[in-house]
Amino acid sequence: MKHALLAVLFALSACARAGDPQPLPGSLTYGGKVLRSPYRPGTVVKNTFLGDFGYRVFETYVVQPERTLKLTSQSTGPDFLWQ
Numbered sequence: 001m002k003h004a005l006l007a008v009l010f011a012l013s014a015c016a017r018a019g020d021p022q023p024l025p026g027s028l029t030y031g032g033k034v035l036r037s038p039y040r041p042g043t044v045v046k047n048t049f050l051g052d053f054g055y056r057v058f059e060t061y062v063v064q065p066e067r068t069l070k071l072t073s074q075s076t077g078p079d080f081l082w083q
Contacts (some may be wrong), residue, residue: 021074027059029069037063054079
């Protein structure tokens, strides 16, 4: 029974993470902002900022053909690793 419950919880958490990353406060596109990039389409733009609880948030964006930014990946790590 415990294993079945763990399997269900694991499956639900995997489903919740399957979508695109969502912008956080501090993200370039947070709050529905549409930023126009001066870079050509296909360029990778990286962003980093201090998130909740002292964690550093690392984001990667790709410039779309209409020159907007699309958030493609997002990860967090302890701030002391950032130099």
